[in-house]
Amino acid sequence: MSTIPTSKSPIYTIGDAKVARVVDCQIDAFEPAGLLPDWSTKYQPLLDAMPETMSPDGRHILLSIHSWVIWLGGRIILIDTGVGNDKPRPFAPYFDRLTTPYLARLRVLGVTPEMVDYVLHTHLHVDHVGWNTRLVDGRWQPTFRNARHIFSASEYRFFSNPANAGNRHRTSFQTQQDSVEPIVDAGLADMIDVAGREVIPGFSFHSTPGHSVDHASIVLESAGSRALFAGDVLHHPVQVIAPHLLSIFDPNRETALSSRRWALDFASEHRAMLFSSHFPATSAGTVSRRGADYTWDFA
Numbered sequence: 116m117s118t119i120p121t122s123k124s125p126i127y128t129i130g131d132a133k134v135a136r137v138v139d140c141q142i143d144a145f146e147p148a149g150l151l152p153d154w155s156t157k158y159q160p161l162l163d164a165m166p167e168t169m170s171p172d173g174r175h176i177l178l179s180i181h182s183w184v185i186w187l188g189g190r191i192i193l194i195d196t197g198v199g200n201d202k203p204r205p206f207a208p209y210f211d212r213l214t215t216p217y218l219a220r221l222r223v224l225g226v227t228p229e230m231v232d233y234v235l236h237t238h239l240h241v242d243h244v245g246w247n248t249r250l251v252d253g254r255w256q257p258t259f260r261n262a263r264h265i266f267s268a269s270e271y272r273f274f275s276n277p278a279n280a281g282n283r284h285r286t287s288f289q290t291q292q293d294s295v296e297p298i299v300d301a302g303l304a305d306m307i308d309v310a311g312r313e314v315i316p317g318f319s320f321h322s323t324p325g326h327s328v329d330h331a332s333i334v335l336e337s338a339g340s341r342a343l344f345a346g347d348v349l350h351h352p353v354q355v356i357a358p359h360l361l362s363i364f365d366p367n368r369e370t371a372l373s374s375r376r377w378a379l380d381f382a383s384e385h386r387a388m389l390f391s392s393h394f395p396a397t398s399a400g401t402v403s404r405r406g407a408d409y410t411w412d413f414a
Contacts, residue, residue, distance in 0.1 A: 124224075127399060127414065129388060130337025132187040132317065135224055136390075136398055139182070139197030139217045139246065143175035144209045150176055150350065151360045158360070161353050167396040167413075168352060176351055177395035180242045182217075183344060184224060187317055187337060190232040193259070194333060194344045195392060199245025202293055206286045210241055217246055218258075231259040233315055236266035237346030237392065238327040239274055241286050244294040255293045257301050264298045265314055268306035269329040271295070283366060323348050323378060325371025326364060332378055334387070341387035348378045350393045355379060355402055355411040379409050388414060 124136035147162065148154040162169060168177055183194040197217060204210040218228065236243060247264065248255040273279055274291045298304050309320045309331045320331040326347040333344040348371075349355065350362045358375050365371035382389045382402040390399045400413040 125397065125414075127342075127388060129335055129342045130340040132185050132335060132337045132342075134183055134185050134335075134342065134388075134390065134399075137182045137184055137193075137197075137217065137221050137224065139180045139199075139242075140213060140215050141177060141179045141395060142209050143170040143177055145176050145178070146174055147176055147353075150362055151353075152363060153360055158353065158357060161356055165352060168394070178350065178393045179395050179398050180393065181398060182221075182246070183390050184221070184226060185335065187335075191226055191230050192233045192235060192315075192318070193231055193262070194235045194390075195237055195243040195346070196234060196246035196258075198242050199248065199294060201250045202245060202290075204241060204286055204289065206289075207241060210245075210286075228258050229261055231262040234259055234262045234264045235314075235318060235320075235333055235344075236264065236331075237333060237344065238330045239266060239270050239287065239291065239295055240327060240347070241290045241294075243346070243392070244290060247294045248297045255297045257298055257303055260301070260303070262303065263305050264303050265305045265307060265320075267309050267320075267329040267331060269309070270327060271299075271304075271306055273328045321377075321381075323374035325367045325369075325374045330374070332374075332381075334381075341385045342390055343378060343382050343385075343387045344390045344392075345378045345382075346392050348375050349391060352391075352394050352400070352411045352413075355409050358409065380404075383409065 127134040180197050185192040198210045200214050246258055249258050280288045309322045311321050313319045317337050319334045323332040324330050335342040354360050379402050383404040397413050403410045
């Protein structure tokens with residue numbers, strides 16, 4: 116595994132909103148068959164057609180871990196917060212005790228932690244909540260101390276129940292202790308039912324479980340335009356073209372596939388820009404429908 120250099124994000128316009136990516140890290144920890152259990156060589160031409168999504172030697176899939184920052188209505192919103200620094204992750208060595216310039220990259224966009232009004236979480240996995248906190252004087256302290264952190268109440272309950280702390284979820288349970296509980300303890304958490312309703316102006320949470328127990332995809336609507344922040348419904352653009360290729364991180368196969376098809380249909384039918392959580396390159400693009408198939412184009 117190696118960490119891949121990152122480039123500056125373009126700024127996208129969705130109605131009256133502006134959207135940009137803030138990268139935490141990019142990794143090449145997985146060969147295609149290691150990430151996608153149903154992989155076979157017949158799919159290789161799909162990867163060959165998108166070399167920007169592969170390591171230079173063509174053997175490993177690139178995955179980006181990042182936040183999306185949105186400016187809308189005088190407010191600054193983050194969607195997901197990466198892995199974070201200094202956090203012990205022995206069961207996920209590619210995320211173990213990272214030291215990345217995430218906050219410096221945020222400042223390049225003119226945003227300091229104190230300026231963030233909302234942090235919206237698609238789900239509560241290790242690579243989506245990490246920068247919620249940072250280590251200050253030996254304690255995990257909220258990074259975005261003026262922000263309301265909004266996430267699924269059901270997902271929080273799941274990761275608070277010791278009965279669910281098996282091998283699959285051991286890193287997630289570690290993550291709750293250093294990246295979620297300090298937010299709850301500080302009174303900065305707003306836990307919601309994921310039911311498709313608008314939670315803050317312009318943003319609604321839509322149920323897309325399968326990757327996690329109450330995973331949400333977040334829709335932005337502004338001035339007649341839409342965007343979809345799909346979370347981990349997809350990990351790589353090859354899954355747009357071949358949606359049945361689920362990842363090793365999708366424990367509930369049929370539910371995950373149903374959620375993926377909902378997201379692809381939403382993005383294509385509403386002409387919504389899809390902002391991914393893990394695609395490399397720009398991490399954003401458009402989904403089009405051609406008969407029963409989907410296509411992907413990076414923006």
